[in-house]
Structures are given as C-alpha cells and as structure tokens.
Amino acid sequence: MINDTIIQLLKDIIKDEKRILTDKVDLYSYSYDSSFGVYLPDVVVQPKETEEVAEMMKLANKYEIPVCPRGQGTSLSGGPLPVKGGIVFDLSKWDNKLIIDAEDMVAVVSPGVITADINNAAIEVGMIYPPDPSSSNVSTIGGNLAENSGGPRGLKYGVTKDYVIGLEVVTPEGEVIRTGGRTVKNVTGYDLTKLIVGSEGTLGIITEATLRLFPKPQANQTLMAVFDDIVDSGRAITNILSSGILPSKLEIMDNATINAVESYEPLGLPIEAEALLLIELDGHPAAIEDEIVRVQQVCESTQASEVRIANTAEEASELWRARKLVSPAIVREKPTKISEDATIPRSKIPEMFKRLKEIREKYHINLVVFGHAGDGNLHPNIIADKRDQEEMHRVEKAVEEIFEAAIELGGTLSGEHGIGTLKAPFMEMELGEIGLDMMKRIKESWDPKNVLNPGKIFPEPGQRLVLTNG
Numbered sequence: 001m002i003n004d005t006i007i008q009l010l011k012d013i014i015k016d017e018k019r020i021l022t023d024k025v026d027l028y029s030y031s032y033d034s035s036f037g038v039y040l041p042d043v044v045v046q047p048k049e050t051e052e053v054a055e056m057m058k059l060a061n062k063y064e065i066p067v068c069p070r071g072q073g074t075s076l077s078g079g080p081l082p083v084k085g086g087i088v089f090d091l092s093k094w095d096n097k098l099i100i101d102a103e104d105m106v107a108v109v110s111p112g113v114i115t116a117d118i119n120n121a122a123i124e125v126g127m128i129y130p131p132d133p134s135s136s137n138v139s140t141i142g143g144n145l146a147e148n149s150g151g152p153r154g155l156k157y158g159v160t161k162d163y164v165i166g167l168e169v170v171t172p173e174g175e176v177i178r179t180g181g182r183t184v185k186n187v188t189g190y191d192l193t194k195l196i197v198g199s200e201g202t203l204g205i206i207t208e209a210t211l212r213l214f215p216k217p218q219a220n221q222t223l224m225a226v227f228d229d230i231v232d233s234g235r236a237i238t239n240i241l242s243s244g245i246l247p248s249k250l251e252i253m254d255n256a257t258i259n260a261v262e263s264y265e266p267l268g269l270p271i272e273a274e275a276l277l278l279i280e281l282d283g284h285p286a287a288i289e290d291e292i293v294r295v296q297q298v299c300e301s302t303q304a305s306e307v308r309i310a311n312t313a314e315e316a317s318e319l320w321r322a323r324k325l326v327s328p329a330i331v332r333e334k335p336t337k338i339s340e341d342a343t344i345p346r347s348k349i350p351e352m353f354k355r356l357k358e359i360r361e362k363y364h365i366n367l368v369v370f371g372h373a374g375d376g377n378l379h380p381n382i383i384a385d386k387r388d389q390e391e392m393h394r395v396e397k398a399v400e401e402i403f404e405a406a407i408e409l410g411g412t413l414s415g416e417h418g419i420g421t422l423k424a425p426f427m428e429m430e431l432g433e434i435g436l437d438m439m440k441r442i443k444e445s446w447d448p449k450n451v452l453n454p455g456k457i458f459p460e461p462g463q464r465l466v467l468t469n470g
C-alpha cells in the first residue's frame with residue numbers, strides 16, 4: 001500500500017526527514033497503546049503544522065491509505081492502533097502553542113500539549129482547566145478531545161466536551177475547517193465541535209482547540225469514609241448528593257482495591273472494610289467548613305464505621321495517595337490489567353456491585369472495582385496474565401457480561417475511555433441497530449473513503465472481543 005513513491009510524496013510535504021519514521025524499530029514504538037494488540041504502521045509522520053496535516057490527508061485520501069491520529073498512546077480502548085496499517089500521525093510533538101487568555105477565560109492549544117500543563121498554566125492566573133483524567137500528566141489534549149476524557153472532577157465539573165468551545169480540524173479529505181469559536185454562547189447551526197469531540201479520530205484531525213477555563217476554587221477539603229457494607233457506601237453517595245452538596249470528587253475503592261494498595265504500600269487503610277469513599281469539597285472556605293461536617297453526618301448516619309477528615313493539605317494528599325496508587329498496586333499480582341469503565345446511573349451502584357461480585361465468582365477472575373462513583377463511572381479492572389490463554393478467554397466472557405450488566409441497568413459501555421476497537425462489538429447492544437446506523441451514516445458522509453482511523457468504533461461483521469493477540 002505504501003511504496004517509495006508515497007514516501008517521497010510525504011517527504012515533499014514534511015521537509016524535515018527526521019519527522020518521517022520508517023525503521024522497524026520506530027514503527028514498533030507506534031504499534032501499541034495502553035490496551036491490547038500490536039499492529040505495525042507502514043510509516044509514522046510527526047506533523048507540526050496544519051498545512052502539513054491537510055496536505056498529507058489529501059494524499060492519503062487520494063491513494064486511500066489509512067491514517068491513524070495518535071497522541072501519547074495512553075488509550076485504554078485501542079483508539080490509536082493502526083489496525084489496517086497505513087500512516088500514523090504522531091501529534092504528540094506538536095506542543096508549541098499554549099496561550100492563556102485571562103480576559104476571555106480561554107486557553108488556545110495545539111494538539112500535542114500535555115493536559116496537566118494546561119491546568120498548570122491556568123492556575124498561574126487564578127483559573128483552572130477542570131478535566132483531569134488520571135493520565136493528565138502524560139496524555140495530550142488532542143487525545144483527550146478525541147476520547148472526550150473525564151476524571152475525578154467530572155462529578156462537579158463535567159468532562160472534556162464541557163470545556164471545548166472551538167476547534168480547528170482537518171477533514172478526511174484534507175480541508176481545514178473551524179468549528180465553534182471563542183464565545184461561551186454559540187448556537188449557530190449544528191454543533192460540529194461536540195460531534196468531533198469524542199469521535200476518536202474517525203471524523204477529523206484536531207489541530208487546535210479553544211478551551212474554557214474556570215475560576216480557581218478558593219479552598220478545598222478532603223474526607224475519607226469507611227464502610228463495612230458496600231451497599232451502605234452506595235446509599236451514602238445518594239444521600240450526600242440529595243442533601244444538596246456537590247463534591248468536586250467522590251471516589252470509591254472496594255475491598256480488593258484497598259488490600260492491593262495496602263500491601264503495595266502500607267498507608268494504614270482499613271483492610272477489613274468492604275468499601276471506602278474519598279470525598280473532596282471545593283469552593284468558598286466558609287461553605288466548605290459547613291459542608292464537610294454535613295457530609296460527615298450523612299456518612300455516619302449511613303453506617304460509616306469511620307470518618308477521617310483531613311485537616312491540612314498534607315493530610316489530604318496522604319488520603320488521595322491511596323487512590324493514586326491503585327493502578328501500580330493492582331498490577332503487582334499479575335501483569336495484565338483490563339481496565340473497563342462501564343458506567344451506570346448512580347442509583348444502580350449497589351446493584352452493579354452485586355453483579356460484579358457474581359461475575360468475579362462465575363469466571364474465577366481477579367476483579368477489583370474503584371472509580372468515580374459520584375457520577376456512576378465505575379472502573380472494574382481485571383488483573384490477569386495475557387500469556388495464559390485459558391484465563392484470557394474467561395476474561396473475555398467476563399468483560400462481555402460486565403457490559404451487559406451495565407446496559408441492563410440503564411448505563412453505558414464507556415464513561416470516559418471511548419470505544420476504539422475493544423468495545424466496537426458491543427455498540428449495537430447500547431445504541432440499537434438504527435442508532436448505530438445513524439452514526440455510520442455520519443462517518444460515511446464525512447469520510448466516504450474510510451481513510452481516517454478505520455476499524456474503530458464500528459464493528460466489522462461478526463467482530464467479537466478478543467484479548468488474546470496482544
């Protein structure tokens with residue numbers, strides 16, 4: 001598909017040859033993400049200008065070569081994998097633009113800027129960029145936009161789509177368009193900005209974004225509540241939120257997660273507890289002082305066996321350390337982590353925990369559960385060893401049942417990790433035949449030759465979840 005002529009045409013567009021990679025060793029670096037499977041691209045390019053992207057897209061469209069945009073490859077659903085070969089556009093090197101406009105309260109950024117850098121730059125002028133995926137120190141804003149990423153602050157502040165007001169996008173046919181703008185209010189025509197956000201690199205390549213910033217909360221405070229019964233922790237979540245208090249973060253860790261963290265690094269966590277909640281409140285100091293006591297009361301009246309309030313910033317970061325250590329802690333037992341983000345309505349959290357317990361027992365799998373319980377976004381994680389094919393087949397079945405349970409309870413396949421290749425087989429289960437077909441029609445009208453990130457979101461006929469080729 002890619003021959004010397006195509007490589008020469010790419011060199012005519014990207015004059016700096018160092019930004020065109022064809023050595024096998026380089027190609028392997030782009031053959032995987034943070035999920036499953038290894039797929040070699042034919043060539044990798046590292047664009048740093050809109051014009052380069054547009055010209056290369058025209059070329060790819062003309063010769064019908066697949067193009068996979070890529071940020072830092074932290075996707076947990078296979079989004080940047082070149083499953084059909086072709087060209088990988090590595091946009092992570094394009095990080096030169098990070099403009100903070102305090103008056104308009106926006107940031108204007110190029111696609112390769114690291115997400116945490118946007119928040120850090122905003123803090124310097126008394127603002128924040130709220131979306132905070134746990135990968136924010138490594139992932140790019142382009143990847144966040146394409147995946148519509150969220151994080152612990154999603155409960156109060158929403159996800160990436162809630163902060164994007166304008167985009168520059170290169171279409172699959174190599175045209176440059178601008179969507180939205182710089183104003184908070186903009187209702188002109190169809191909302192193409194929101195359509196591109198979350199499209200996982202299948203409709204266009206994001207080359208610039210205008211993001212809203214928010215005033216930095218004046219203060220915050222953290223509390224940890226411990227529960228002997230996980231169902232009580234679910235009730236506590238509902239009671240806190242219905243009491244009129246909206247925490248900035250409300251995270252849950254189940255018993256398996258607590259124990260994994262405690263044996264990884266002893267922090268004095270309650271290893272007998274069935275669940276713990278980590279809750280952060282932010283806002284005016286006087287309001288927080290009042291609200292933290294009320295949250296404590298709600299937890300105690302919902303059978304919390306212990307409530308710890310952090311009195312200093314150090315104590316707070318000590319409590320959050322437990323949550324931060326979850327990822328490294330849980331992979332100590334076995335090397336492969338299948339990280340899901342099936343999301344359910346908040347009221348169904350206790351029922352989902354019950355279903356997850358049944359699935360754990362039925363398939364004899366090591367399943368731990370943590371996540372952003374305040375918005376129903378649980379992260380059931382299965383810890384396995386991908387070299388053990390028999391175990392991986394059980395894991396595949398368990399994952400299928402996790403999705404079935406989430407959909408049956410009125411939830412969704414993904415709260416923030418996207419669909420990519422891994423969840424494509426389940427799309428019809430959530431959207432229905434017609435719903436999925438409407439999405440396909442949008443894809444076909446944007447990208448008639450299916451050159452942009454093919455093999456993602458939409459299932460191939462008969463496609464099933466496969467976790468055994470990685």
Ligand SMILES: Cc1cc2nc3c(=O)[nH]c(=O)nc-3n(C[C@H](O)[C@H](O)[C@H](O)COP(=O)(O)OP(=O)(O)OC[C@H]3O[C@@H](n4cnc5c(N)ncnc54)[C@H](O)[C@@H]3O)c2cc1C
Nearest residue numbers: 071072073074075079134140142143144146149150201206
């Ligand atoms: C330890 C860990 C923790 C994580 N925690 C979270 C979390 O809390 N919340 C969350 O939402 N996710 C989380 N993730 C998943 C991942 O970090 C996010 O999906 C992130 O947005 C991916 O960014 P990236 O730069 O790595 O993009 P990649 O993984 O490289 O790409 C992701 C998708 O974006 C597309 N893409 C990339 N750049 C562009 C562009 N400029 N234009 C168009 N398409 C583009 C790719 O084709 C692909 O489909 C986590 C991942 C890890 C490994």
